[in-house]
Amino acid sequence: MRKLPLLTSGIALCVATMASANDDLMTQMDDAKQWAIQTGDYANQRYSELDQINADNVGDLQVAWTFSTGVLRGHEGSPLVIGDTMYVHTPFPNIVYALDLANEGKIKWKYEPRQDPEVIPVMCCDTVNRGVAYADGKIFLHQADTKVVALNADTGAVEWEAVNGDPSKGETNTATVLPVKDKVIVGISGGEFGVQGHVTAYDMSTGEQVWRAYSVGPDDQLLFDPEKTTALGKPVGADSSLKSWEGDQWKIGGGTTWGWYSADMEENLFYYGSGNPSTWNPAQRPGDNKWSMTIFARDIDTGEAKWVYQMTPHDEWDYDGVNEMILTDQEIDGEERKLLTHFDRNGLGYTLDRVSGELLVAEKFDPVVNWTTGVDMDPESDTYGRPAVVAQYSTEQNGEDVNSTGICPAALGTKDQQPASYSPKTEMFYVPTNHVCMDYEPFRVAYTAGQPYVGATLAMYPAPDSHGGMGNFIAWDNINGEIKWSIPEKFSVWSGALATAGDIVFYGTLEGHLKAVHAETGEELYRFKTPSGIIGNVMTYERDGKQYVGILSGVGGWAGIGLAAGLTNPNDGLGAVGGYAALSDYTALGGQLTVFALPN
Amino acid sequence: MTPIRSLIATALAAGLASAAAAQDAGDNIAVAYEEDGRYFTADDIPTYNVAEDGTVDWLTFSGFRRYHSECHVCHGPDGEGSTYAPALKKSAVDMDYYDFYSVVVNGRENGNSVMPHFGDNRNVMCYLDDIYVYLKARGMDAVPRGRPSKKEAKSDVIQEDENDCMG
Numbered sequence: 001m002r003k004l005p006l007l008t009s010g011i012a013l014c015v016a017t018m019a020s021a022n023d024d025l026m027t028q029m030d031d032a033k034q035w036a037i038q039t040g041d042y043a044n045q046r047y048s049e050l051d052q053i054n055a056d057n058v059g060d061l062q063v064a065w066t067f068s069t070g071v072l073r074g075h076e077g078s079p080l081v082i083g084d085t086m087y088v089h090t091p092f093p094n095i096v097y098a099l100d101l102a103n104e105g106k107i108k109w110k111y112e113p114r115q116d117p118e119v120i121p122v123m124c125c126d127t128v129n130r131g132v133a134y135a136d137g138k139i140f141l142h143q144a145d146t147k148v149v150a151l152n153a154d155t156g157a158v159e160w161e162a163v164n165g166d167p168s169k170g171e172t173n174t175a176t177v178l179p180v181k182d183k184v185i186v187g188i189s190g191g192e193f194g195v196q197g198h199v200t201a202y203d204m205s206t207g208e209q210v211w212r213a214y215s216v217g218p219d220d221q222l223l224f225d226p227e228k229t230t231a232l233g234k235p236v237g238a239d240s241s242l243k244s245w246e247g248d249q250w251k252i253g254g255g256t257t258w259g260w261y262s263a264d265m266e267e268n269l270f271y272y273g274s275g276n277p278s279t280w281n282p283a284q285r286p287g288d289n290k291w292s293m294t295i296f297a298r299d300i301d302t303g304e305a306k307w308v309y310q311m312t313p314h315d316e317w318d319y320d321g322v323n324e325m326i327l328t329d330q331e332i333d334g335e336e337r338k339l340l341t342h343f344d345r346n347g348l349g350y351t352l353d354r355v356s357g358e359l360l361v362a363e364k365f366d367p368v369v370n371w372t373t374g375v376d377m378d379p380e381s382d383t384y385g386r387p388a389v390v391a392q393y394s395t396e397q398n399g400e401d402v403n404s405t406g407i408c409p410a411a412l413g414t415k416d417q418q419p420a421s422y423s424p425k426t427e428m429f430y431v432p433t434n435h436v437c438m439d440y441e442p443f444r445v446a447y448t449a450g451q452p453y454v455g456a457t458l459a460m461y462p463a464p465d466s467h468g469g470m471g472n473f474i475a476w477d478n479i480n481g482e483i484k485w486s487i488p489e490k491f492s493v494w495s496g497a498l499a500t501a502g503d504i505v506f507y508g509t510l511e512g513h514l515k516a517v518h519a520e521t522g523e524e525l526y527r528f529k530t531p532s533g534i535i536g537n538v539m540t541y542e543r544d545g546k547q548y549v550g551i552l553s554g555v556g557g558w559a560g561i562g563l564a565a566g567l568t569n570p571n572d573g574l575g576a577v578g579g580y581a582a583l584s585d586y587t588a589l590g591g592q593l594t595v596f597a598l599p600n
Numbered sequence: 601m602t603p604i605r606s607l608i609a610t611a612l613a614a615g616l617a618s619a620a621a622a623q624d625a626g627d628n629i630a631v632a633y634e635e636d637g638r639y640f641t642a643d644d645i646p647t648y649n650v651a652e653d654g655t656v657d658w659l660t661f662s663g664f665r666r667y668h669s670e671c672h673v674c675h676g677p678d679g680e681g682s683t684y685a686p687a688l689k690k691s692a693v694d695m696d697y698y699d700f701y702s703v704v705v706n707g708r709e710n711g712n713s714v715m716p717h718f719g720d721n722r723n724v725m726c727y728l729d730d731i732y733v734y735l736k737a738r739g740m741d742a743v744p745r746g747r748p749s750k751k752e753a754k755s756d757v758i759q760e761d762e763n764d765c766m767g
Contacts, residue, residue, distance in 0.1 A: 073712075074683065092712060117709055121716030125673050126684045192673070280669075403747065439747065441665065446766055451721040457668040459677070459747060560683030561676055589683055 022181045022204075025135040026265075028082055033542035035081045035550075038131045038176045039419065040498075040539075043327035044262040046421035047499045048540045052547035053598060054502030058516045058526045061596045064548060067105060069591040071095065074535055074556020076417070077131025077176060078496070079593060080139075081541040082153070087139055088593055091556070092120060092127030094143045098156060101543055109156030111141070111149075119145045119167040122193060122450065125558045128174050128535070130260075130417070135179035136204055142186055146173045148202060150184075160207030164188060164200055168450050171195050178261035178270060180300055183210060187257030191275040191320065194252030194453040197292075199272065201303060211303035215255025215274040215291050216241050222291070222305065223298070229305045230357060232385045236308065244288040244313075252447055253285070254278035255292040259322030259417055264338070267355060269297045269306055271340060273321035280318050280411075281442035281455035282396040288313035293321040295342060295350075297357060307357030312346050313386060316395040317371060317440060318411035318456075319346035324419045327354060330427060332479050341478040343420055343431050345413025348375065348387070351478045359385055363481030365415075365474065366433060368408040368463045395440050395456070403441040403457075410438035410460040412558055416494065419537060420476075423499035426519050428484055429476040430505045432493035435463045436470050460562060470563065473497075473507055473515075475522060485522040491583060494559040495551070496537025506549060508534025510559055511586040514551050514596070532590025533583065535559055546597055554591040555583065628693070629740060637755030639733070645697045646729045648737035654750055656743060658758060661751035663734025664743075666727040670718075678745040679738040685713070692735035704728055726765035 028036035032049040040046040053061065069075065073091035080087040085108065086099040093115055098108040120127055123144060133140040138159060139151040146165035149158060164186055165171030170193020178185040183201040191197065197215040202208065213223040219239060226238040245253060255274040263270040274296065277289035293312040298305050312319050326341045332351075340354035347369030351361035362375035371394075372387040391397050393407045412434055420431040438460045445455030462470045471489035476482070495508030503519045510533040516526040533555025540549045566582030631649050632642040637658050639649040649657040667679065667688075674685040681687030692700060704724065707717030718724040724731070737743045 117712060117714045118716075120712065120714040121674070121707070127712075443665065443669075444766070445669070446722040448721050448723075451718070452670060452673070452723070454669045454673075455723070457665040458672075459668070556683045561673065561685075562682075566680075583683075 022135055022179065024137070025179055028134065034083070035078070035539040035541050036134055037080070038077055038133065038537070039260055039262065039324065040421070042180070042263040042265065044260060044324045044419065045326060045328070045424075046419060046497060046537070047423055049501045050540055050542055050547045051500060051502040052542070053500070053504070053549065055504050055518050055525060057598055058502070058504050060598055061516070061526050061528070061549070062599050063528070064595045064597040065105060066595065067099065067593040069095070069097070069554070069593065071554070071591045072589040073554060073591065074126045074128040074560055075552040075554030075591055076128040076174075076535050076537070076557060078537040078539040078552060079550055080132060080134055081539075082134050085153070087132050087134070089129055089132050089141065090591065091129050091554070092123070092144045094129055094141060096132055096139060096141055096151065096156070098153070111151055111156045113141070113143050113147065113149065115143060115145045116167070119172055122167055122170050123172045123174065123189070125561055126556045128557050130174060131176045133177045133179050133184070138204070140177050140179060140184055142173045142175065142177050144172055144174070146171055146188065148177065148184065148186055148207070150207060162202050162207040162209065165190070169193070169195065170450050173258070175258045175260070178263065179204060180263050180270060183300065185261060185270060187259070187261070187272065189256050189258040191254040191256040191278055192452050192454055193450065194278045194447050195254060195256055196251060197254055197256035197274055199257050199298070199303070213298060213303040213305070215257065215294065216245070216250045216253035216277070216289070218242055223303045224305050230307045231309060233356065233358060233379075241290045244290040246286045249285050252278055252453065253289065253292065255294070257322065260324035260419055262325045262327050263300065264327055264354060267338075268300050269354070270300050271295065271297055271325035271327070271354065273323060273325065273342065275320035275322050276315050276318050279445055279453050279455045281400065281445055282314060282316045283400050283442060284444070284455065289315065293319065295321065295325065295340070295352070297354065309352065309357055309359065309385065311344050311348070311350065311387070314396065317346070317407060319344065319413055321345065323415060323417060326420065326422050326429065328422055328424070328478075330479065332360060339478065341422070341429060343415045343476070345409070345416065346371070346387070347409045347414035348372070349476055349478065349481060351481070361478065361481040365431060365476055365483065366409065366435060366472065368435065368437065368466060369414060370406070370408045395442050400443050401441065403439055405439045406437060406464070407440055408437040408463055409434060410436040411440070411458055412436060412460070412492070412562065416558060418494050418535070419496040421497040421499040421505065423505070423519055425501065425503070427477075428519070429478055430497045430499055430507070430519075431474050431476050432495055432497055432507055433472045433474055434470065434492040435466060435472050436460050436492065437463050473517070487517065487522050487524075491563055492559055494535040494557060498538035498540060498549075500540060506538040508536065508538065508551055510534065510555060510563065510583055512553055512555075514538070514594070528596070530594045531592050533560065533587040549596045550593060552593055555587050555589060628697075629736065636757035637752060638729070638758065646733050648733040648742060650737065650742045656737070656748045656751050657733070658752050658754045659730045659733045660737050660743065661748050662727060663730035663732070664748055666723070667731050667734055670724050671731065679735045680745070688735050689738035692732055693739035697732065700732060701728060722766055726762060
């Protein structure tokens with residue numbers, strides 16, 4: 001229950017310092033009966049105080065109602081519930097439905113943007129969208145073509161539009177937005193197209209651009225103060241990014257920002273991670289490639305970076321750093337601290353002090369992770385904060401045109417964007433993970449604007465010498481850096497988790513199951529097979545005294561592309577081909593919301 | 601004219617002329633002759649060659665690499681298809697070579713299913729025959745899923761053509 005004082009103080013501060021549109025959202029988020037933001041709250045905990053559905057009765061859960069979105073693509077994100085209305089989004093063409101919960105889900109309004117289909121093929125890995133946001137009576141939709149639209153939450157009428165990027169250069173969007181104070185903060189996709197990644201703040205009431213901060217480039221573009229912006233407690237100094245690139249490569253240097261965003265209103269900071277440094281051939285971009293693969297803490301009002309931490313300098317495996325930053329207040333070494341916990345694609349679970357950026361814990365959250373022996377935790381060391389790379393698995397050291405085999409995790413990471421949840425009751429994190437390894441062969445690649453800029457061949461397969469499945473759902477202790485329990489899954493777990501005060505944790509599987517497990521033990525308490533594979537995030541709300549749990553089904557995304565036909569391990573020899581599960585044997589395309597409740 | 605432009609021009613011209621020249625599967629697969637490490641059918645269409653010991657020709661191996669860089673993020677591993685895009689191993693066998701070429705160069709749109717145009721992408725255009733013969737080999741089950749274990753050496757002519765094309 002430590003979360004509540006934090007939230008309350010955040011609201012108090014907010015009320016005291018500004019008469020902001022955002023007070024409305026803070027109030028809505030604080031009401032556990034609603035689901036007012038994709039991430040559950042600004043802390044990204046994805047935890048609900050609702051406990052009508054609990055460990056004792058979740059086994060009786062039934063489907064209460066369903067809704068077909070009309071789109072057969074990967075459905076990421078979740079609906080929102082604000083007041084009497086549920087807001088449901090779809091993948092491209094990014095339809096938004098407002099459903100009247102007081103009237104059996106009748107469609108109050110529907111918004112369907114007109115987008116050039118040419119944007120579809122520049123979206124690497126399916127046309128997913130991770131949902132709309134709400135604030136100040138508006139619904140914010142960030143479309144595939146990077147247009148940010150503010151819709152009147154009551155009528156669906158367009159209040160303003162802003163264009164955040166250029167799809168002809170490979171700039172697209174898959175993420176939700178962060179509405180905070182009087183701003184809407186948005187990211188960008190396109191790391192595999194040589195985009196120069198950035199975050200941008202738009203004025204919530206007008207849509208005018210307020211500031212833009214790049215991930216790579218000169219200090220004025222980064223919004224860095226070389227003396228004040230710190231990395232691991234020290235000022236970054238001038239040209240910290242430029243010095244880590246050769247020539248002009250930074251201009252197509254990636255560091256895109258398509259993940260989740262969290263915010264600490266007391267500190268006036270927001271947090272997010274940057275993605276891979278564009279081409280997957282590391283030989284073409286010598287240097288640390290700062291500030292790709294980095295955790296950023298930036299000022300909400302100015303965008304200026306307070307601190308940064310680069311997790312994977314000079315990426316050699318496509319381990320984007322975009323996964324969510326979960327904010328908690330916990331005791332560590334006898335001291336109550338403001339923490340940030342992050343499960344990176346690179347397989348390390350990080351715990352940092354979110355005020356100072358100090359690195360406290362960096363441990364593997366899947367034992368098969370082998371590209372590094374661990375992170376140097378000695379502040380006196382020259383390599384403080386750097387992961388030690390194992391030569392055998394270094395695609396840089398092995399060189400171009402050499403196939404490096406047996407690297408764990410695969411490029412999709414031990415965890416991708418699918419968000420974890422945190423229960424203040426158990427002080428555990430519940431993390432959907434991938435259990436997949438790869439062979440990786442980089443080679444020379446040419447850059448053409450708006451065309452893929454990859455330059456590596458990958459073969460992925462289930463982690464060898466393990467349970468044979470491609471995923472785990474784990475409980476993690478972020479103070480000690482330990483796995484508390486782990487549930488093996490046949491496929492990658494690509495669904496966002498939800499923990500509740502009812503001592504249960506929900507998640508979806510790629511076969512299409514919604515599962516509920518005990519928050520303490522991981523014991524499975526409930527499962528129901530929905531019409532299609534689940535890559536959406538579980539949400540909950542209460543209406544007329546009844547708790548509901550909602551999940552979008554609709555297989556797709558990276559998972560649907562990589563796993564539809566099943567994986568093979570080229571190192572196993574011919575005998576094993578076809579020996580692994582193919583997703584297409586379990587599910588097919590879909591697009592449906594399923595809402596569960598206890599029987600009357 | 602740059603090599604790419606000439607490739608495109610050739611492909612377009614040939615594509616128009618090809619509709620009438622239907623090929624049956626046998627003709628479209630069987631190796632008639634080899635030239636500088638490349639294999640062709642009797643109709644001068646590129647094709648794969650797999651030796652009895654499983655050694656594949658260079659283009660098939662190169663096509664495996666390029667496919668898994670440029671194509672698999674939509675079409676899935678090994679030409680098998682995905683939830684997002686069709687299985688290309690079938691297309692390479694079923695489609696006329698010049699039609700296949702034309703779709704890659706110009707792209708194709710079918711509602712919300714959109715194939716991009718790769719005509720100005722050297723990473724694809726310089727290796728289009730490689731990708732084509734690899735997928736044809738996959739479609740005929742001449743090579744299994746995964747990385748071909750044995751390959752012929754890259755010929756000097758193939759290397760020179762690659763250098764010219766990639767610039």
